[in-house]
Amino acid sequence: MAIDSVSPLVAGVDEPQDFIASLLLTSDDRSAKGIAASVHRLITAGIMRPGDRLPTVREISAQLGVSPATVSEAWQSLTLVGALITRGRAGTFVALSTPGTGPNRYMGLGGPQTAVGLDLSQGTPDPALLPSLLSAVERVTRGQTEWSSSYFDEPVLGTLDDELRRTWPFAPERITVVDGALDALSRIIDHVVSFGDRIVVESPGFPPLFDLLERAGAQMLAVSMDEQGIVPDELARALEFEPAAVFIQPRAQNPTGTSMTTLRSSELAQILSTSACWIIEDDHSGDIAQADDVSIGRYIPERCIHIRSYSKSHGPDLRIAAIGGPSEVIEAVIASNIAVIAQ
Ligand SMILES: Cc1ncc(COP(=O)(O)O)c(C=O)c1O
Structure with missing residues (x-):
């Protein structure tokens, strides 16, 4: 109501x-x-x-x-x-001031430029290294590509869907495209996190994710990382609290830079197979990551929602990310996009 x-x-x-x-x-x-x-x-x-x-x-x-x-x-x-x-x-x-209504941790990121003029805290790619999008834009404006004429068309063009499936780390039931990884996280949280849910997060992790989870009223359970990813014993202990979801960054983890190894992904999958929680993978570095595209979805595709951002490889102002995983969640994300458009 x-x-x-x-x-x-x-x-x-x-x-x-x-x-x-x-x-x-x-x-x-x-x-x-x-x-x-x-x-x-x-x-x-x-x-x-x-x-x-x-x-x-x-x-x-x-x-x-x-x-x-x-x-x-x-x-x-x-x-x-x-x-x-x-x-x-x-x-x-x-409480006199209710926390969690604004992106407090996100706004706290960054700060003054360092002496060398390099600020890695926000993960913004160097514009000089980004590919030119000119030929792609020309093809679109000349009508040399598939085109979507309605908000209610399939959200992903056929050729793009094929390409994403060809390169996805597991066979997803459904794929869609949204406005970057942060938008993906927000829309997925809307669907899989209810107030009071316990949610497993990496520690240290990505502050804007903590802001989103706090705003959704989640209780975060922090698990440590080592050089291969999340520490298995800590995940096993966290699962005793029956969390609704686990959020993982499989590659170039922000802020540690760690990438999950294949061995670790299978260990974590074995532990997660005893639970019923969703596994959300934020592959925020996508195509610029040098590590293998390892995913727990290879073992548990029915509960794994994998996000791949193109902000780092093609530019943050494009803000494009693909999400692939179980139809139940991806359909809800697609529906929320249509709801926003229809407002
Ligand atoms: C872990 C992580 N997730 C998500 C994002 C945001 O990605 P996007 O620009 O695609 O929204 C970033 C940006 O650096 C990030 O580090």
Whole structure:
């Protein structure tokens, strides 16, 4: 239900019963995750305001007909993402500033140029090394290439689909093209991450991914890297928390530069075969990477979503990336693109 349609009924959530009324209106999901997601929606919609005191766990559990443990679990995940704070006996409050609404880590990247004028922190390729796109643009403008005439056509031209499949590290069910790897990550997160989900990320990793996951209300589980990729034992331990997804950079990992070896990819695949989580591979360096195009999708294609960016090889202003993997996720990404166009 759209939050706009309930807000006039509950403007100013001053009384516990108002709070519960608005909670009842936003969702029927009475699991800890569902309650946490509803409260988060109330906060982001401004219905619950910074500093508002929440009713006691007992009051809410009685009203919603759930156990106090369920409400406590919901409060715990909201506290972990910084949406709530507990002040001992004084109670639980909406945090004064809700983190995760902006790309804070992304904006913190970069900084002043170094003495040699080289800033590697943003991963921007040297424009002098980029290929000329002139002949490609000429072919398009002269009508010498396939052309798409409608937003509702297949998102990938036939010849491009063939070429992507020929070079993809595994046989994907479906392929589409979006506006760069970051756009791909954002659209995939929209589909595979729900509020309160645990998500495995590499540590150190790509700060903008952490911003996106935080905004989605995910709890991140950090796993370390060694010179071959993610440390298998750490992944195995993280999977005990039943994460919804694992995000990996298979090549030229940002910021360590590590590329996953074939041996490591098979070890990780074996560990992941015992779980049900999605595996999202961000091959952000794509065609300029020198390491092999190793993918866990060779072993678990039904749960692996592989992103290949062309920003580094063809220019960041083109912002093109292909995504290949299970139809369920790729179809959702295609649908979200159409929804954006139709707005
Ligand atoms: C790990 C990682 N993912 C994604 C991106 C963004 O890629 P794109 O320009 O295709 O959006 C970058 C950019 O450097 C990156 O380092």
